[in-house]
Amino acid sequence: MSIIYLVPQLPIAASFEVVVYLVEELHDKDAYKTFYEDLEDANIFIGSLIFVEELALKVKAAVEKERDRLDAVLVFPSMHEVMRLNKLGSFSMSQLG
Numbered sequence: 001m002s003i004i005y006l007v008p009q010l011p012i013a014a015s016f017e018v019v020v021y022l023v024e025e026l027h028d029k030d031a032y033k034t035f036y037e038d039l040e041d042a043n044i045f046i047g048s049l050i051f052v053e054e055l056a057l058k059v060k061a062a063v064e065k066e067r068d069r070l071d072a073v074l075v076f077p078s079m080h081e082v083m084r085l086n087k088l089g090s091f092s093m094s095q096l097g
Contacts (some may be wrong), residue, residue: 019038019042021035023047023049023050023052023055023059024052024055026055026058026059027055032058032062035062036062039062039063039065039066040066042066042070043070043071043072044070044071044072044073044074045063045066045070045072045073045074045075045085046074046075046076047059047063047074047075047076047078047082047085048075048076048077048078049076049077049078050075050078050079050082051078051079053079056078056079056081056082057081059082060081060082060085063082063085064085067085067087070087072087072088072089073085073086073087073088074086074088
């Protein structure tokens, strides 16, 4: 559940670009390169259901390089290696076992 309050006195404008990949696309070298390049410009990474080890390691390698710069990394049920990338504000799962 979300509750959003807009303050009418303040001018609010937002623009988002959302790029979506199926994890299976990362088998392709060109798609992985594009994924990596998109991460370099991203503010937030959201991943989910990354359970194929080969692909999980690819995602982990790409996201780890940008993790400190990203505003948030949110990974839902996935392999442990990828779940440890989670961070939001001062919360980080990288230290957890």
